[in-house]
Amino acid sequence: MISFKQLPLEAKAAVVAGLVFFSMMLSWSYLAEQFELRTRRWLLRLQMALFANALMLIGSLHVWRSTVTTFSRSSAASSFYFIPWKIAVFMFLALAHSSFFTLLFLVAEEPYFFSLAAYTCLGAYIILIFFLFTLGSVEQAYKFLAGRGTKAGTGNKNSRTAMKPVLAVMLTVVLTIVGLLNASRPPTVNSVEVPVHKLPSSMNNLKVVLLSDIHLGPTVGKTKLAMIVRMVKALKPDITVIVGDLTDSEAEVIRPAVEPLGELNSPLGTYFVTGNHEYYTSDVSNWFELLKSFNIRPLHNENVKIVSPKSTDDWFCLAGVDDIEADVLRYSGHGMDLKKALRDCSSEHAIVLLAHQPVAAKWALQERPDINLILSGHTHGGQIFPLHAGAYFLNPFFVGLYKVGQNTFVYVSPGTMYFGIPMRLGSRAEITEIILCSP
DSSP states (O other): OOOGGGSOHHHHHHHHHHHHHHHHHHIIIIIGGGSOHHHHHHHHHHHHHHHHHHHHHHHHHHHHIIIIIHHHTSGGGGSTTHHHHHHHHHHHHHHHHHGGGHHHHOOOSSOOHHHHHHHHHHHHHHHHHHHHHHHHHHHHHHHHHHOSSSOOOHHHHHHHHHHHHHHHHHHHHHHHHHHHHHHHSOOEEEEEEEEOTTOOGGGTTEEEEEEOOOOBSSSOOHHHHHHHHHHHHHHOOSEEEEESOOBSSOHHHHHHHHGGGGGOOOTTOEEEEOOHHHHHTTOHHHHHHHHHHTTEEEOSSEEEEEEOSSOTTOEEEEEEOOOTHHHHTTOTTOSOOHHHHTTTOOTTSOEEEEOSSHHHHHHHHHHOTTOOEEEEOOSGGGSSTTTHHHHHHHOSSOSEEEEETTTEEEEEOOOSSOSSSOOOSSOOOEEEEEEEEOO
8 A cells, every 4th residue: 555655746735735625624514613703714714725735736846847857957957047047936936835825914004015926926826837737738749649650869859848848937927927917907997788677767877886806905905995996986876886805804904905995975875795705704794894884885685775866766676695605614694695685675676686606696596587687796707817717617607798588687797806816817807887777
């Protein structure tokens, strides 16, 4: 029987990742109630950071072998630049691995430079892994198709072996720079007209501004949020809604960065529903209280009547549900409860639902097909290449406007900022201006 010591490093990392994942499931399912809230919060974040790092270690070993070990057997190892290159690769990997721990130690009103550097390296790491894997697969496919009838010389073989990591690194550097520049731009304003069945004619062209996935935390701070608030105010919305993942940190730690939200002054109100990352903070109650102090109303499986300024007899139902991750984490007093959220919302009036994840939107429509419009986020539009495929296939609605049935629409925001990695590739941050129209 093979012992743990005899396993390859990649297999050891996979075993460690499995053990950490098992400990996460165990603590979430059976031990959560035995810890106080602060301890549970730190335990959850530490476990997630360790799990991510254990998985990343498998990729990091491949990166090191591809970009360092490969050249150590060639004449390049005697070059003056080889040692600095080894140091650079090591520092790159160390920063990428450390990014997950910045949530525990480096969150403030404005991002620390170390956090920005670490998450930038994490984004570049993801891109580099993709290209090393893709180019390696292409090479293997070429060998298979070409056959082994002709034996290439050693020089040509070494040259081809060196080209793969060099090309992967060059592509990674270019795309990282493009991604950083794209994410540094202000969010685009996307105006979308949505016909809402049974919307009163007096509320025709009502303007709803949709924000999602701002992710206040290690790489998004007060300056970015203040810019978003200025853009929202310039649109003069009737209603502003924030559909989850506003934050990645505790309310007390990042309170100064949240202050610009107090300037939102939509005449028919500003509303908020939780995303999965609010539950990762384990601080939802404090966030609710903080948002209320800024006149932002959390919709905790509840609804409000949005009454027309022109006639008190004209209104529609705006409802919000807790994020489905609350059920997974067994977060006390929280979890998606559509029946409670839509209590007293009859099909005689238009219904607009706020639900962070598109999966929750799908479930809601299966239970209540009379919902007219659901506003979601969560997917980030993939945020950076090559994560688009995963975001696309894991969500029933990916990004943009979808028509479901005869009188129902779902809109999924690509996110107003970004999570952690300060990059956007193949996606664009967005503030959405939803114009509700009477059919």
